[in-house]
Amino acid sequence: MLPSTESASPSYQQSKNPQDLFLVxxxxxxxxxxxxxxxxxxxxxxxxxxxxxxxxxxxxxxxLLEKLIIGDCRQPSVLEQVGICQYLSILLVTRNERINIYCKNKSTTLLCFCKLFLFSSL
Structure with missing residues (x-):
């Protein structure tokens, strides 16, 4: 398991508006x-x-980051650690398209209702 680095501002933790929360x-x-x-x-x-x-x-x-998690975005524990279900938009821009697709599918199995997924492995 890789270590995590977190730095969350109070305004981030109290945000009730998911429209301004993005996960990369x-x-x-x-x-x-x-x-x-x-x-x-x-x-x-x-x-x-x-x-x-x-x-x-x-x-x-x-x-610029509210929170940086060091870990494998395919792992449910990492997705839960970042609070995946609070994001309205998730940008899946790893260098591997299979990982991007897997993460999109995993977030939906965690009952997250994100409105936007951006895929790119460039």
């Missing part, structure tokens, strides 16, 4: 840029990444 699964290049763009719109963004990134293409990303 995968923090390679595309995921980092998605986080930066979403934050420009004052969205609350959390992320799951399988390993702690050693290099940040967008250096400010660690400070």
């Amino acid at each position: 699964c995968g923090l390679k290049s595309l995921g980092q840029h998605c986080v930066a763009i979403l934050k420009e719109y004052d969205a609350k963004v959390s992320a799951i990444e399988d390993v702690q990134p050693e290099h940040w293409e967008v250096p400010e990303v660690p400070n």
Whole structure:
């Protein structure tokens, strides 16, 4: 099991509006840029990444995240740890399309009713 890193602001934990809560699964290049763009719109963004990134293409990303979970986004315990069901939008941007599809299916089996899933492995 990989360790987790969490930093949640009080406003994040008390948010009652799921429309501004985004989860990004995968923090390679595309995921980092998605986080930066979403934050420009004052969205609350959390992320799951399988390993702690050693290099940040967008250096400010660690400070932009409400919560960063280090773990495998295919594992139900990791999805539950991040609070997957509170997100209205989930961006599945790992480098593996099979993982993206698996995570989408897993979140629906956890009875999460997300409205938007973005898939990309680029």
